[in-house]
Amino acid sequence: MTTASFGxxxxxxxVDVDKCIGCQACVIACQAENNIPLNTQDRVERARTISWIxxxxxxxxxxxxxxxxxxxxxxxxxxxxxxxxxxxxFATYHNAEGLNVQVYNRCVGTRYCANGCPYIVxxxxxxxxxxxxxxxxHLNPDVTVRSRGIMEKxxxxxxxxxxxxxxxxxxxxxxxxxxxxxACTSACPTSALNFxxxxxxxxxxxKMREDQRHYTLLDQFGTDPNVIYLAKVDPDKKxxxxxxxxxx
Amino acid sequence: xxxxxxxxxxYTNRVLLNGQLDTPRWWAPAVAIxxxxxxxxxxxxxxxxxKGLGVTGLGRPVYWGLFITTFVFWVGISHAGIxxxxxxxxxxxxxxxxxxxxxxxxxxxxxxTALVFPLIHAxxxxxxxxxxxxxxxxxxxxxxIRSPLIMDPVAxxxxxxxxxxxxxxxxxxxxxxxxxxTTGWKNSLYxxxxxxxxxxxxxxxxxxxxxxxxxxxxxxxxxSVHSIVSWDFxxxxxxxxxxxxIFAPYFVIGAVHSGVSAVVTMMALMRWLWxxxxxxRPEHFDALARLLIVVATGWLGxxxxxxxxxxxxxxxPEIALREMxxxxxxxxxxxxxxxxTAYAIPVPLWLFKRVRTNIAMMFWTSILVNVGMWLExxxxxxxxxxxxxxxxxxxxAYRPSPVEWTIFVWSFCWVTFLMLLFSRFFPLVPLFxxxxxxxxxxxxxxxxxxxxAIVREAD
Numbered sequence: 001m002t003t004a005s006f007g008x009x010x011x012x013x014x015v016d017v018d019k020c021i022g023c024q025a026c027v028i029a030c031q032a033e034n035n036i037p038l039n040t041q042d043r044v045e046r047a048r049t050i051s052w053i054x055x056x057x058x059x060x061x062x063x064x065x066x067x068x069x070x071x072x073x074x075x076x077x078x079x080x081x082x083x084x085x086x087x088x089x090f091a092t093y094h095n096a097e098g099l100n101v102q103v104y105n106r107c108v109g110t111r112y113c114a115n116g117c118p119y120i121v122x123x124x125x126x127x128x129x130x131x132x133x134x135x136x137x138h139l140n141p142d143v144t145v146r147s148r149g150i151m152e153k154x155x156x157x158x159x160x161x162x163x164x165x166x167x168x169x170x171x172x173x174x175x176x177x178x179x180x181x182x183a184c185t186s187a188c189p190t191s192a193l194n195f196x197x198x199x200x201x202x203x204x205x206x207k208m209r210e211d212q213r214h215y216t217l218l219d220q221f222g223t224d225p226n227v228i229y230l231a232k233v234d235p236d237k238k239x240x241x242x243x244x245x246x247x248x
Numbered sequence: 249x250x251x252x253x254x255x256x257x258x259y260t261n262r263v264l265l266n267g268q269l270d271t272p273r274w275w276a277p278a279v280a281i282x283x284x285x286x287x288x289x290x291x292x293x294x295x296x297x298x299k300g301l302g303v304t305g306l307g308r309p310v311y312w313g314l315f316i317t318t319f320v321f322w323v324g325i326s327h328a329g330i331x332x333x334x335x336x337x338x339x340x341x342x343x344x345x346x347x348x349x350x351x352x353x354x355x356x357x358x359x360x361t362a363l364v365f366p367l368i369h370a371x372x373x374x375x376x377x378x379x380x381x382x383x384x385x386x387x388x389x390x391x392x393i394r395s396p397l398i399m400d401p402v403a404x405x406x407x408x409x410x411x412x413x414x415x416x417x418x419x420x421x422x423x424x425x426x427x428x429x430t431t432g433w434k435n436s437l438y439x440x441x442x443x444x445x446x447x448x449x450x451x452x453x454x455x456x457x458x459x460x461x462x463x464x465x466x467x468x469x470x471x472s473v474h475s476i477v478s479w480d481f482x483x484x485x486x487x488x489x490x491x492x493x494i495f496a497p498y499f500v501i502g503a504v505h506s507g508v509s510a511v512v513t514m515m516a517l518m519r520w521l522w523x524x525x526x527x528x529r530p531e532h533f534d535a536l537a538r539l540l541i542v543v544a545t546g547w548l549g550x551x552x553x554x555x556x557x558x559x560x561x562x563x564x565p566e567i568a569l570r571e572m573x574x575x576x577x578x579x580x581x582x583x584x585x586x587x588x589t590a591y592a593i594p595v596p597l598w599l600f601k602r603v604r605t606n607i608a609m610m611f612w613t614s615i616l617v618n619v620g621m622w623l624e625x626x627x628x629x630x631x632x633x634x635x636x637x638x639x640x641x642x643x644x645a646y647r648p649s650p651v652e653w654t655i656f657v658w659s660f661c662w663v664t665f666l667m668l669l670f671s672r673f674f675p676l677v678p679l680f681x682x683x684x685x686x687x688x689x690x691x692x693x694x695x696x697x698x699x700x701a702i703v704r705e706a707d
Contacts, residue, residue: 047307047644056641073639082486088379088397090389108379109301109371110397111311115633118486120309120642124371126302148300149371218638221486 022070029187075154076225083113289658322362328507329355489632530605590620
């Protein structure tokens with residue numbers, strides 16, 4: 001749909017759940033990077049929080065052998081996204097770089113895409129966003145501040161992708177592997193989050209996704225996500241290789 | 249058909265035009281009160297557009313709530329018109345005659361009301377031009393015709409256009425009649441609207457042919473409108489309880505159920521308010537109730553089928569959703585009320601002729617059906633979204649806010665207001681249909697009783 005002329009990219013992420021320590025650094029980095037309004041108490045109580053990436057925590061096992069499990073969830077940038085065909089105004093569509101893009105200017109706010117998303121990673125601006133005076137100069141000039149009445153979601157820090165693409169093109173070279181880091185991947189202390197180009201077979205993420213621990217979220221919907229998860233390895237649990245690989 | 253008095257034409261004219269020629273005393277206060285309610289509702293809608301959808305009870309993941317439920321409800325009510333005036337007209341059911349205009353009117357006004365809801369429920373309603381008009385503005389793209397939200401305005405727009413034309417064509421002879429009985433500005437108004445109707449054979453022929461053609465042309469709409477509305481939900485693969493292939497026929501028959509019931513409610517009100525006892529008779533209620541028994545039972549069959557389809561796959565999330573819908577508070581309470589009001593109470597009652605010919609009973613049972621049918625839509629839309637997804641961070645409930653309830657109530661005041669306003673200027677029972685049926689009727693002596701029987705010329 002776009003007329004992208006720069007090399008063939010298919011941006012994606014590999015999330016190594018085994019490395020995630022649930023520190024929420026990615027969540028904070030994303031909030032700051034993408035001008036996301038503060039999730040105040042009122043917004044939490046009315047189920048209107050906006051967090052493009054969230055770290056869900058689950059408890060496994062019975063006391064005293066209880067274990068906390070963490071899983072970061074953001075827009076999965078599905079190749080076969082349920083949110084895209086239902087939008088009446090093409091405010092969300094799939095671009096040539098494998099991104100599920102949200103065009104704020106087109107959005108009329110039917111919230112149909114949000115109903116379609118099985119991961120529930122699309123957010124609606126019920127109010128005009130406000131920041132305390134002290135944070136006014138904190139806003140990232142590269143990212144649009146979304147007005148009320150429109151949807152938003154993880155963009156894979158598309159402004160960083162665009163900036164790196166422009167830089168690379170002006171210098172007459174290809175984008176190097178690891179040159180683009182999204183806010184969450186650069187904030188992740190354990191490298192649980194990894195961003196890169198799946199179309200490049202030698203990129204870090206392409207190699208990581210070959211891991212036999214790989215799975216995608218909710219694959220029963222056939223959404224074909226561009227976010228690949230690597231399963232948790234539990235030293236106390238004997239799991240055969242085949243079982244781990246098919247775990248979804 | 250029962251024994252009844254013969255209605256001559258002057259009597260028909262006098263009684264059926266009482267809304268226009270000598271307005272009932274209750275009309276002005278009723279319109280004033282409803283008008284105030286309508287203005288309050290419009291102010292609330294305006295305030296909501298001004299402040300943002302934060303004033304509703306919606307959140308995440310329940311992004312659609314009362315507004316979409318009410319939208320589906322009013323589109324359902326609108327199926328009254330096409331059922332009564334198109335299908336019964338083409339099948340030449342004689343008893344439809346006094347009901348046709350009221351049903352068609354209900355269609356037009358409920359569609360106008362239904363259209364309001366998807367628009368005000370959008371985050372930026374002032375951008376609807378992008379959404380609904382097939383015009384690309386500066387974006388270089390047309391609307392996404394794969395989206396049911398594009399098919400919706402197309403289907404509803406077609407239905408609204410067709411119904412309005414149908415209503416108008418059927419109104420022409422009565423407008424001519426009114427023009428001849430009024431003076432002053434009203435006379436000028438009717439003169440313009442009657443389009444030179446003089447009642448000559450050519451005009452009658454064209455009016456009849458036009459009516460039949462419009463009926464036939466509108467038949468596909470009977471299937472399409474609510475099918476498309478159902479696809480708003482059925483095309484979403486990830487929501488259990490929405491993603492069902494049976495939704496299109498299920499919604500259509502549900503719409504007929506609620507629409508015909510709404511016509512019964514309206515007929516009872518017309519009989520009481522304008523004292524048209526001679527024209528809207530128990531036998532009409534009897535016929536509608538018989539139709540409703542069939543429709544309601546067909547609809548019940550689809551309800552069970554939908555459930556069976558859902559459970560047949562033995563899919564854990566689907567079963568969990570059904571369990572939530574039927575057995576978990578507060579959905580279980582709503583489900584019981586829904587089942588009792590939409591089927592279990594009214595339909596067994598309608599099996600008795602004493603109930604079918606009792607206007608008050610028919611009035612209340614038809615109201616019950618629409619309470620149930622509204623709840624049916626609510627129980628499809630909201631539990632589907634409030635379902636327990638695999639991600640516990642998104643488990644949230646939904647409680648409609650006072651703003652949503654106000655706008656919900658406004659929609660009823662608005663339809664009634666439009667109806668009463670219409671009744672002041674145009675007859676609610678078609679006079680020419682009434683007279684035509686008198687021409688077709690002959691008194692047949694059965695023993696000592698004289699009974700009207702329908703004769704139709706074969707041609």
